[in-house]
Amino acid sequence: MKILVQFAIGLIFGLGLIIAGMSNPAKVLNFLDVAAIASGHWDASLAFVLAGAIAATSLGFRYVLKRTRPVFGEKFHLPTSNDLDTRIILGPVIFGIGWGIAGFCPGPALTALGYGTWQSLAFVVPMLIGMLAARWLSDIRTRSV
Amino acid sequence: MTFTEFTPLASLIGGTLIGLSAVMLMAFAGRIAGVSGILVRIFPPHSDHEFAGRFAFVAGLIAAPLLVMLASGQWPPQVIETGAFGLALAGLLVGFGSIWGNGCTSGHGVCGLSRLSIRSMVATASFMTTAIITVFLMRHVL
Numbered sequence: 269m270k271i272l273v274q275f276a277i278g279l280i281f282g283l284g285l286i287i288a289g290m291s292n293p294a295k296v297l298n299f300l301d302v303a304a305i306a307s308g309h310w311d312a313s314l315a316f317v318l319a320g321a322i323a324a325t326s327l328g329f330r331y332v333l334k335r336t337r338p339v340f341g342e343k344f345h346l347p348t349s350n351d352l353d354t355r356i357i358l359g360p361v362i363f364g365i366g367w368g369i370a371g372f373c374p375g376p377a378l379t380a381l382g383y384g385t386w387q388s389l390a391f392v393v394p395m396l397i398g399m400l401a402a403r404w405l406s407d408i409r410t411r412s413v
Numbered sequence: 414m415t416f417t418e419f420t421p422l423a424s425l426i427g428g429t430l431i432g433l434s435a436v437m438l439m440a441f442a443g444r445i446a447g448v449s450g451i452l453v454r455i456f457p458p459h460s461d462h463e464f465a466g467r468f469a470f471v472a473g474l475i476a477a478p479l480l481v482m483l484a485s486g487q488w489p490p491q492v493i494e495t496g497a498f499g500l501a502l503a504g505l506l507v508g509f510g511s512i513w514g515n516g517c518t519s520g521h522g523v524c525g526l527s528r529l530s531i532r533s534m535v536a537t538a539s540f541m542t543t544a545i546i547t548v549f550l551m552r553h554v555l
Contacts, residue, residue: 273441274466278473279480281434281446281519286481286489288427294492295417300548309416316421317428318522324432325527332436338443340466345443347515347525349532356532357539359514360521364540366506368547370495373518374511375448377504378471380491382478387493391504398508399453406513 270340282379288317291379293371300368359402414552415492435524442466447520448474449511510540 289295298311380388435446451467481489511517525533
């Protein structure tokens with residue numbers, strides 16, 4: 269049951285990405301291309317994706333987090349850190365460069381796998397390598413401290 | 414480059430579904446819907462026993478376009494103009510950066526901003542800035 273529900277939650281996320289246009293890298297890049305505002309070709313759609321997602325999430329979280337525990341778990345796992353270290357800037361800086369090159373971020377890239385094109389694999393396999401490398405490097409640093 | 418149509422209504426609906434999914438994951442599993450964090454934790458070594466749930470979530474993400482194909486008879490639009498080298502380089506950077514910065518567009522951009530997390534605000538501002546600069550350089554300078 270738990271597995272089925274989490275599958276359905278992933279499916280809704282993926283359908284949301286597709287309907288929103290996030291699974292189309294051309295649309296993402298046309299949003300990030302702010303120079304196109306002047307020429308009239310800017311695609312502002314993704315601002316509406318973010319607005320819809322944040323509105324639903326902030327309202328929903330407010331309601332859900334009033335409960336004592338999640339349906340399938342003992343407690344809610346929420347990040348508590350407020351530290352502004354170099355990693356919270358450097359990681360996203362690197363992430364943004366990659367996002368700007370291809371127009372894929374992790375969620376849409378996984379959804380793109382379902383289209384069965386070579387391009388999605390050409391992105392997702394290196395993405396996994398990058399993720400595992402970052403985790404490995406992070407573990408080494410934590411251990412050496 | 415390919416021009417894409419401005420789709421405010423579809424994007425608002427799609428975004429709301431993404432938010433609904435994030436709320437459901439919190440309500441059922443008690444977890445932030447951060448795709449990069451969920452994905453990397455599928456790979457060993459595992460720190461808890463949530464492997465199956467994470468795997469199911471990722472499987473749902475991948476299955477979504479297949480469902481659209483079955484229901485409508487056609488693949489949803491997708492235009493990828495980046496070549497093999499660019500995709501591989503972008504994948505490496507996106508993968509490394511998302512884990513190094515503890516989150517990506519979903520974890521920081523959607524869930525974190527919704528929780529008014531300072532870290533997520535800094536992260537989102539940082540990746541939006543470099544993504545916009547990168548697109549500008551690639552399209553209008555290089």
